[in-house]
Amino acid sequence: MAKVNRNYLKLPGSYLFSDIGKKVRAYEEAHPEAKVIRLGIGDVTQPLCPAVIEALHKATDEMSSKDTFKGYAPDLGYEFLRNVIAEKDFKENGCDISADEIFVSDGAKCDCGNIQEIFSEDNTIAVCDPVYPVYVDSNVMAGRCGDYDDVRGLFSKVIYMPCDASNNFVPEFPEKVPDLIYLCFPNNPTGAVITKDRLQEWVDYANKNHSVILYDAAYEAYISEENVPHSIYECEGARECAIEFRSFSKTAGFTGLRLGFTVIPKDLKVEGVSLWNLWARRHGTKYNGAPYIVQRAGEAVYSEEGRTQVKQQIAYYMENAKLILEGLKAAGYEVHGGVNAPYIWLRTPQGMTSWEFFDYLLTKANVVGTPGVGFGPHGENYFRLTAFGDRDNTIEALSRIKAM
Numbered sequence: 432m433a434k435v436n437r438n439y440l441k442l443p444g445s446y447l448f449s450d451i452g453k454k455v456r457a458y459e460e461a462h463p464e465a466k467v468i469r470l471g472i473g474d475v476t477q478p479l480c481p482a483v484i485e486a487l488h489k490a491t492d493e494m495s496s497k498d499t500f501k502g503y504a505p506d507l508g509y510e511f512l513r514n515v516i517a518e519k520d521f522k523e524n525g526c527d528i529s530a531d532e533i534f535v536s537d538g539a540k541c542d543c544g545n546i547q548e549i550f551s552e553d554n555t556i557a558v559c560d561p562v563y564p565v566y567v568d569s570n571v572m573a574g575r576c577g578d579y580d581d582v583r584g585l586f587s588k589v590i591y592m593p594c595d596a597s598n599n600f601v602p603e604f605p606e607k608v609p610d611l612i613y614l615c616f617p618n619n620p621t622g623a624v625i626t627k628d629r630l631q632e633w634v635d636y637a638n639k640n641h642s643v644i645l646y647d648a649a650y651e652a653y654i655s656e657e658n659v660p661h662s663i664y665e666c667e668g669a670r671e672c673a674i675e676f677r678s679f680s681k682t683a684g685f686t687g688l689r690l691g692f693t694v695i696p697k698d699l700k701v702e703g704v705s706l707w708n709l710w711a712r713r714h715g716t717k718y719n720g721a722p723y724i725v726q727r728a729g730e731a732v733y734s735e736e737g738r739t740q741v742k743q744q745i746a747y748y749m750e751n752a753k754l755i756l757e758g759l760k761a762a763g764y765e766v767h768g769g770v771n772a773p774y775i776w777l778r779t780p781q782g783m784t785s786w787e788f789f790d791y792l793l794t795k796a797n798v799v800g801t802p803g804v805g806f807g808p809h810g811e812n813y814f815r816l817t818a819f820g821d822r823d824n825t826i827e828a829l830s831r832i833k834a835m
């Protein structure tokens with residue numbers, strides 16, 4: 432008799448964004464005249480930049496000729512892409528990462544979700560609270576998180592590290608030492624960043640305790656301030672304790688195209704076993720690579736024109752972020768993030784719960800955001816708005832919010 436993976440049954444409710452989608456659809460059906468503005472889901476709205484489009488066309492043409500056609504990609508990804516990543520993302524920033532430590536994939540979500548497979552089932556995980564849900568859910572599916580407490584909204588075996596205004600949304604070291612530590616900076620959902628010194632302390636902590644840091648740098652391209660690390664490998668000793676995830680989704684608008692990569696230094700060993708070897712084995716067995724055409728598009732992001740064009744896109748979103756941040760501040764809201772990240776994390780007014788504020792914003796301003804509690808209990812009384820909308824909609828949304 433077949434049996435299901437019962438760990439899946441421990442996952443609470445449906446996915447946050449499907450709950451939001453249902454509520455918004457119901458509202459739109461009841462109010463067909465309303466022009467609803469979505470500043471909820473973290474998807475980009477700007478088209479791919481010309482350098483990327485040109486590379487896509489060129490690579491597509493190559494696929495039409497026997498001489499230049501490409502089949503399966505190499506396991507780790509094409510060298511032309513890994514070389515340019517190693518050079519521009521790491522070496523130019525003083526990080527000692529080589530091309531053969533980069534595993535190209537179709538995005539950071541899969542990698543963040545799959546990485547737990549190479550660790551023991553009885554490892555403990557620590558996550559920030561609030562948190563990007565993939566880290567916890569993927570470990571729940573693997574049976575690493577214990578049971579879910581409906582009332583507290585927590586799993587019994589997960590170490591939660593509260594992040595709120597009192598610690599600038601950067602976690603303290605937990606009482607119990609975790610085996611695996613998920614960190615994400617710039618952070619989704621809070622928009623917070625970590626200083627280089629503080630990240631160095633986390634690296635030292637992990638090395639001292641033989642823990643591994645799983646560092647999600649999907650929003651690295653949005654960093655605008657000094658002394659904010661773009662990569663964990665800027666810290667001394669990170670090669671011995673950290674894996675880093677990167678994505679082209681928010682950097683270059685690849686959410687629909689799909690491209691990302693994971694960095695595993697060859698020095699990173701757990702119980703004497705190379706994590707690079709384990710991930711390479713997994714990659715070879717379960718993954719057949721991002722498309723050639725898309726990897727060529729990724730390469731174009733690093734060309735001179737690509738870099739300039741992508742920077743303009745990011746500047747566009749960050750101008751939205753500034754408008755939201757300043758607009759909400761002027762309207763009396765307590766706001767965080769939005770300076771080194773495309774997310775604005777605001778405190779709900781008058782002690783409203785996150786979902787109360789969601790309903791209030793939807794019905795009074797026809798604006799959709801994301802309830803903070805959807806990212807964890809410490810997200811209660813907070814709310815996330817994204818800067819990924821288009822400019823006119825962002826301005827319109829703000830004027831409606833101010834008028835509420």
Ligand SMILES: Cc1ncc(COP(=O)(O)O)c(C=O)c1O
Nearest residue numbers: 538539540563619649678680691
């Ligand atoms: C923190 C974080 N990591 C990873 C991802 C997923 O990125 P990708 O589109 O590359 O799968 C997201 C997407 O929203 C994210 O917010």
